[in-house]
Amino acid sequence: MAMRRLQWKNRLLLPLFLFVLTTVYIAAALQIQPQFSEGLVGPGFMPLVTAFIMYAALARVIWNDLAEEREKPEGSLLPPFLIVLATILYIIAFKPLGYSAATFLFVLALFHLFQFQEGQMIKRLLYAVAVTAIFYGLFALAFGIRLPTLIGVI
Incomplete structure (x- = not known):
């Protein structure tokens, strides 16, 4: 006790x-x-x-x-490691792929790692598009930050 x-x-x-x-x-x-x-x-x-x-x-x-009073089982370090790895890959891909593509892929990776909308790929894709668009609106439109683009398009 x-x-x-x-x-x-x-x-x-x-x-x-x-x-x-x-x-x-x-x-x-x-x-x-x-x-x-x-x-x-x-x-x-x-x-x-x-x-x-x-x-x-x-x-x-x-x-x-x-x-919550129940005991939790011992966790693995693999999920946090994968999140850190996804973040590193996002940082590396941000400039060459541009904001839209890199952020979309990063959000999809996080959704997968957190098992968000598991088995419902269409919803997962739509949510990833929405998150990418919302943060684009926040940074590019509200704060006026120039974000990198993929081949000058997206």
Whole structure:
């Protein structure tokens, strides 16, 4: 029983640390002063949105951890290694393949590794296209970042 309590406390250390870190981050974001009136969306808006998303995610992790009392089997290092490998390949392929192709393939690889929509390849492809398009819109259109293209087209 004492070992279980110790494991429970250890599992909550990282989420609690991230909670404190997010609180410090949000305090710093509130100190950002705009140069001129920008309405609702000023320089501190995105940090605040990010912090509140982090709070929601941490609440979910802590809630699930508190609700979960069963023992977990020992995991393998293969899945994390494959995710790191996919990320390295994405970085290598980003410039030659361009944003669209490299990101689409990377998202498909992550969906496969996380077994997202397993057995439903059409849905998986559509979700990969949607994720690629959403992040293209965010980076290229919202932030004005020039992303590499494949042969100057996509």
